[in-house]
Amino acid sequence: MNTIRTATRTTLPRAKILQPRHGLMYMSSIRQHKVAVIAGDGVGIEVTASTLDVLRTIQKKVGGFELKFDELDYGSARYKAKGSYAPEGWVEDLRKNDVIFFGAVGDPEVPDHISLWDLILPMRQNFQQYVNVRPSKILPGIPARITNINSHKDLDWLIIRENTEGEYSGQGGRTHKNTPWEIATETSIFTRKGVERCLRFAFEQAQKRPKKFLTVVSKSNAQRYGLVLWDEVAEIVSKDYPDVKWDKMLVDAMTVRMVTKPTSLDTIVTTNLHGDILSDLAAGLSGSIGIAHSLSLDPTRKSPSLFEPVHGAAFDIMGKNLANPIAAIMSSAEMLRWLGEEKAAQIIEKACEKSIEKGQTTGDLGGKLKTTEVTEAVIKLLEDQ
Ligand code: NAI
Ligand code: MG
Numbered sequence: 001m002n003t004i005r006t007a008t009r010t011t012l013p014r015a016k017i018l019q020p021r022h023g024l025m026y027m028s029s030i031r032q033h034k035v036a037v038i039a040g041d042g043v044g045i046e047v048t049a050s051t052l053d054v055l056r057t058i059q060k061k062v063g064g065f066e067l068k069f070d071e072l073d074y075g076s077a078r079y080k081a082k083g084s085y086a087p088e089g090w091v092e093d094l095r096k097n098d099v100i101f102f103g104a105v106g107d108p109e110v111p112d113h114i115s116l117w118d119l120i121l122p123m124r125q126n127f128q129q130y131v132n133v134r135p136s137k138i139l140p141g142i143p144a145r146i147t148n149i150n151s152h153k154d155l156d157w158l159i160i161r162e163n164t165e166g167e168y169s170g171q172g173g174r175t176h177k178n179t180p181w182e183i184a185t186e187t188s189i190f191t192r193k194g195v196e197r198c199l200r201f202a203f204e205q206a207q208k209r210p211k212k213f214l215t216v217v218s219k220s221n222a223q224r225y226g227l228v229l230w231d232e233v234a235e236i237v238s239k240d241y242p243d244v245k246w247d248k249m250l251v252d253a254m255t256v257r258m259v260t261k262p263t264s265l266d267t268i269v270t271t272n273l274h275g276d277i278l279s280d281l282a283a284g285l286s287g288s289i290g291i292a293h294s295l296s297l298d299p300t301r302k303s304p305s306l307f308e309p310v311h312g313a314a315f316d317i318m319g320k321n322l323a324n325p326i327a328a329i330m331s332s333a334e335m336l337r338w339l340g341e342e343k344a345a346q347i348i349e350k351a352c353e354k355s356i357e358k359g360q361t362t363g364d365l366g367g368k369l370k371t372t373e374v375t376e377a378v379i380k381l382l383e384d385q
Contacts, residue, residue, distance in 0.1 A: 031065040033339045036097040036304070040075040041115070042313025043323035043371075044103025050325035050375035051101065051332045054348060057379050058336075062344045070097065076107030076115055085118040091126045099335050100306040103328065106313035121170065124163050127303035129296035130194065131201050132163040132275065134310060136282035136292065141357035143366060145285055146259065155262045155286055158205055161275020162198040163296055165189045166226070168272040190226035190271075195233045201299055202269035203241040209267055214246040217254050217270035217278065230271065255281060283310055288364040290324025291356070293331040295338070307335040321370040324362040326352050329378060351382035 039048035052069065059067055074086040085105075087093075094100060100123070105115045123129070136157045144150040169189035176182045199216070206214035216234045220227040231248060238246055249257065251274045257264065258281055270278060283292035292310035309327030317323055330352055337345040360377040361367030369377070 029064075031340070032068060033065060033099065033341075034068045034070065034097040035335070036094050036100045037069050037071045038074045038100065038119075039071070039103040040105040040119075040313070041077070041107050042104055042315060042318035043311070044075075044105065044309075044313055046318070046321065046323050046371050047309060047325040047328035048101070048103040050371060051328045053375055054329050054378060054382070055332055055336075058344045058348055058382060061383065062341070062347065065339075065341055065344070074119060075105060076110050079110060079115070079118065080107070085115070091122075094123070094304060095127070097304050099339060100304050101332060101335060102306055102308035104309065104311060104313045106315070108315050117170065121168060123306060124296055125170075127306070128164060128298045128300070129303070129306055130162065130164045130197055131297050131299065132161040132279075133205075133295040133297060134159040134161065134275075134279040134282065134292065136279070136286045138286050139291070139353055139356050141359060141361075142287040142291075145287065148260070149262050149285055153263070155282075157262075157265055157282055158209065158267045159275060159279045159282055160198070160202045160205060160267065160269045161279060162194065162270070162272050163275075164272075165191060165194045166272035167274075168276075188223070188226050190229050192229065192233060195230050196237060197299075199230075199234050199237045199269060200240075202267060203237055203244055203246075206244045206246070206267035207241055211266040212244050213266040214244055215249055215254070215265055215268045216246060217249050217251050217268060217274055219251045219274070221250060227271070251278070254278065258282065258285065279310060288324060289327070290362060290364040291326045291330065291352075293327045293334060295331070295334050297338075305338055307331040307338070321372055322363060323371050324364050325371050325375050325378075326356070326361075329375075347382050347385050348378075350385060351378045354381045 037048065037052065039045045055067055059065065074090065079085045105119050106112060107115060136155065136159060138149065138152045138155050149155050167188045171187040171189055172185040174182065174184045202214055206212055218227040218230045220231045251270065258278070268278065280289065283289045289311045294308055294310050296306040298305050308331055311327060314323060329348060333345040333348040355374060355377045356365065359367055360369055360374060362369055362371065362374055
């Protein structure tokens with residue numbers, strides 16, 4: 001059984017009944033989904049190619065729906081050639097899509113804060129993708145990373161990260177640049193509304209999982225304004241979910257608990273920066289960053305949600321056909337689920353799990369296969385189902 005599947009299948013908001021878009025009448029009963037595809041940079045390009053192969057195969061296999069891909073050149077190559085990551089009007093262009101599939105961004109020749117702030121972070125804010133959901137589980141066939149965490153019975157978490165404000169709200173600046181008295185500020189912003197909507201989402205997810213247990217992570221001893229607000233709002237929101245048990249952790253102690261008492265955790269909610277770090281730790285504990293997938297959701301469905309592997313451009317392995325495509329492929333399964341294509345999502349997830357169980361993996365999971373070989377293995381497994 002796939003926990004990632006259970007984590008999301010039973011918990012995430014369902015797709016609405018599909019309506020014809022903007023006066024377009026469909027003569028056929030084929031469900032059409034517009035997918036903006038931003039492969040981006042580095043291994044993002046490689047794993048996106050794998051994902052598109054898988055999606056084209058599943059579309060043929062399952063039938064009944066059609067994915068209309070709009071492959072966009074947004075990324076660092078464009079930035080280096082034209083001076084911007086995306087063309088003018090990109091927010092409105094992307095908004096015309098039902099969902100966005102994203103590979104990764106980042107280039108050795110471009111400072112990381114430029115690549116992140118020119119594309120990925122504005123996307124999350126413009127489309128109010130206010131939760132980032134990262135399911136984490138040890139899949140069969142994955143070797144234990146530390147001795148007390150061996151199987152999905154020990155580690156099966158749903159991490160929910162606030163995705164539009166907090167430590168990554170983008171407020172701050174630099175004055176007296178390049179002088180010894182230069183000053184730089186980086187302001188965290190916590191709005192009651194932003195905190196509440198994220199916590200509410202987290203309580204709802206916890207309520208739908210068998211353990212009905214939520215851990216709220218903050219650092220409200222040292223950060224005495226924003227994160228005290230965070231804790232206070234958690235208390236208030238919790239009253240609406242009396243069947244959800246919950247506890248609070250400071251983020252530093254949380255890292256220890258994740259390693260030493262993994263079974264004491266289930267659903268986890270935290271701020272933007274802390275969620276970024278804790279979910280990478282979870283990826284490491286559950287096997288590899290190469291299988292960690294994520295959903296950046298606008299739960300109101302007013303704007304397109306975005307699906308992407310957790311990892312970045314991976315400079316050390318890019319262009320070598322070594323990247324694990326599973327994180328990207330699993331992200332695309334969640335994308336199909338979000339679009340209401342549950343059957344297709346499940347088939348892809350099962351194929352990914354089978355490939356890992358059979359040891360058909362890339363080097364990060366101890367295997368010998370290349371990116372394209374893992375992709376072929378997954379495609380074969382899904383065709384056989
Ligand atoms: P990274 O995730 O790119 O790489 C960290 C380590 O994980 C590397 O050793 C890499 O080889 C390995 N790794 C990553 N993806 C893998 C895969 N699919 N299969 C096997 N191994 C994989 O993080 P790093 O090195 O901190 O960042 C590199 C660049 O990516 C930077 O420019 C950074 O800003 C950007 N980045 C972008 C993200 C995004 O687009 N959402 C997320 C994280 C980083
Ligand atoms: Mg990260």
